[in-house]
Amino acid sequence: MTSVIALAGLALEQNRDLDRARGHLRSGLLRSMLAGDVELASDVSAEMWGPLPADPVRVVIADLPAATADRMTEFLELRVDDRDGRLFFGRAGDSVVVICEDEDRGIADEVAGEFEVPAGVSDAGPLADLARLHEQSLRSVERARETAPAVVWFDDISRQGVLAFLARTDARAVARATLEPLLEYDRAQGTSLLDTTRTWLEHGGQFDATAQELGVHRHTVRSRIALAEKLLARDLSGFHARADLWAALLATE
Template sequence: MRGVAGAEAGGRAALPAALRAGPPADPALLRVRALRHGVRVDEPMVLAVVDVGDADRTRAQREAARLAAQSGGLSGTRQGSMVLALPGDDALRVGGTIQQRLGPVTVGVAGPVTTVTAWAGAYREARQCERALLALGRAGQVADQAHLGFARLLLGHSGPAELDDFMRQTIGPLLDYDQARGTELAATLDCWFEESGSATAVSRRLHIHPNTVAQRLDRITTLLGHGWREPARVLDLRLALRLWRLRESFDDGVGPH
């Protein structure tokens, strides 16, 4: 088994080269270098990008190095975040293991991948997931692209403030109305979009009378204005509603942890 010092050296030597944009210049050299540290890079590997937040960064890096050493992986840093490449065929499970060892850190995961040439793409995907979690205000959680979907692409460089501003400007009146009166206008509009504008389908899905659907749509028009059905507005509304649903799923404990 490698020591912690060996794991740290392996992370510094192999990870930066393997994660740079584009395919590695010499995959065979990277493979040999990793094998020197006991890492079999052609076995399924999960890439994880970790934001330690307010935690002790030195301790987190030390624990990451130990975890990599014990599991036959690599650890290092890139673009201000910790990066781990760990063996495994379940990305979320690997992310959970990282949290168990490092504490309540934020972890974006991707993979598994089976070739060193795929590491760079998996790293970018994991980093997008990490940034999206932070933008959603979900620090201290784990997620992969399967749960975040398109949000990881749109939120990868946004912060919570930008996300809040977008949601307030787009569906804020609905959320305020729902909170003040205990109604479900946002959920009704989301369902209306998903059912391609069929009031009958919305009625069946939400178990409410068709007249209630019509009344809610009228109220939505009053709050959002008559132009909310225009294509440009629809795109923004659907995006805002999807982000709202994502936040709700984490609050309800549905999203990955």
């Protein structure tokens, strides 16, 4: 009995060592693919697990808490076996990176739901363009962490446009300073100058459309915008000034 227990313990330790070695191999192959060497990763993966996912692929990045790292790895290994290798994953720091075929993109919801972690999903694209897809997934998981656990798709945030990212940068402080004259005036006078300016920008600077939405006369809108220009010390008749002000509004919202 003692000998059996000793042999079982040795076998378990060897299995742990093998799992660690397999994990290191996966991480190394992932770095190789991100560096552009997909051929090497394809050859090794074919020998170890099966072929890499076929185009088009998506990249899924999910947080990997230390407490659930082993369980998540086992979870993904089982998914790899179910798909004859046509799903690849590797660890990258405190995250796990999953490369899957487009039709298998539901793996993101599985991981996020099972382990209650944020996950980001890239657009679909060729495996040869993995570095770009990886960058998209990074941006997506950053957004997902704000409402974790959640799954965020890059397509959803890309539709919001580049300016939407300003709210998640140091531009917020600059934006608040830009809008402060309007905010201070509204606080002191009990007016809605900032709201009028926002609505006016939303309607492309059209006074009639803005007046209709606000339920006021167009001359009232004109006078408010003129006052806003005076307080901001800028001419809002040009595109650049309007774009800058709109960006400030987005950054503070």
